[in-house]
Amino acid sequence: MPYATAPDQARIHYDVRGSGEPLLxxxxxxxxxxxxxxxxxxxDAEFRTIAADHLGTGASDAPHAAEYSTRRFAADAVAVLDDLGVERAHVYGTSMGGKIAQWIAADHPExxxxxxxxxxxxxGPNAVNASSAIARALGSPDREAARRTLIGLMFTPEWTRHDPGPYRVLGDASMEPHARRAHLAASRAHDAWDALPSITAPTLVLHGTDDAFAPAANAHLIADRIPDARLHLLEGARHAYFEERAEEATKAVMDHLRSxxxxMAAQSAPLGRGT
Structure with a gap:
């Protein structure tokens, strides 16, 4: 099982599949x-995909005293690329992963x-947040009710009628409570507003128009803030657009990466000990 070593020596597990140019x-x-x-x-059919377990999730370490922040998670992701010997990779982040991706692009443009x-x-203060009613529902002591709320935020009723689950986007059930709390705090504290104009990577912004978890207004803010970013809205999609609208969304992603x-001469070299 491959691990990278984070700057604070925490072990970050990652998984590599496919072949082609690296895609984080x-x-x-x-x-x-x-x-x-x-x-x-x-x-995987066209790219060598690299997917890590964030600190506190999966097989990665979950230290109590560590810093948990989106900027720290970005440094962990760069450590994964270092461990694999990958100098440059395409980067695709969704939800909090998109926040982490913002920091990778701003702090490590090369x-x-x-x-x-x-x-x-x-x-930060410029973002459009989910309603307080959603926050209350997700924090309900009735965990089954909270789960139903989360499913409804991720998928449309039409999707859940023909696909009753289990769903892979509802959280890592193996997480320790302190790590789960730390992830929530890290996502809430994220503020890359001032850094976004410095991003030089060609950027595609994807969002479902019916996303109440991370309202679609945020997509417009990000696309306007990053120079020359392109915006692709998926009409009627919710937060897990990448699953429910996989055909449209994946095509948009692949077209962007292909263009x-x-x-790099290095892209044909072996990735390193994690492959």
């Missing part, structure tokens, strides 16, 4: 790399080929 996949809050399993085979930001937010090839 960043999952949502409190989720491990299996967040991507529903759409990953299509990406490591990013093309960038895709899905169902995410710039954070911004890495063109």
């Amino acid at each position: 996949l960043l999952a949502g809050q409190a989720n491990a790399h299996n967040w991507w399993d529903g759409v990953r085979p299509a990406l 490591r990013v080929g093309a960038l895709v930001l899905g169902c995410t937010s710039p954070g 911004h090839r890495l063109h």
Whole structure:
């Protein structure tokens, strides 16, 4: 089982599949790399996908005293690329993974080929947050009711009628409570507003128009803030647009990545001990 070593020496587990140019996949809050399993085979057909377990999730360490922040998670992701010997990779992040991807692109521009930001937010006072009613419902002591609320935020009723689950985007059930709380705090504290104009990677912003978890207004804010970013809205889709609308969304992602090839001599070299 491959691990990278974070700057604070925490072990970050990652999974590598497929072949081709490297594509770093960043999952949502409190989720491990299996967040991507529903759409990953299509990406693996053309790219070497690299998906990590964020600190506190999956097989990664979950230290109590560590810093948990989206910027720290970005440094962990760069450590994964270092462990694999990958100089540059395309980066696709959704939900909190999109927040992490913003920091990778801003702090480490030389490591990013093309960038895709899905169902995410710039954070801070300029962001458009979910309603207080949603926050209360998700925090309900009735965990089954909270779960139903989360499913409804992720998928449309039409989808859940023909696909009753289990759903891979509802959180890592193995997480320790302190790590789950830390992930929530990290996502809430995210604020990359001032950094977004410095992003130079060619950027595609994807969002479902009916996303109440991370309202679609955030997609417009991000696309306006990052120079030359392109916006693709999926009409009627909710937060897990990448699963429910996989055909449309994956095509948009693949078209974007294909149009911004890495063109690196190093890309044909072995990735390293994690493959």
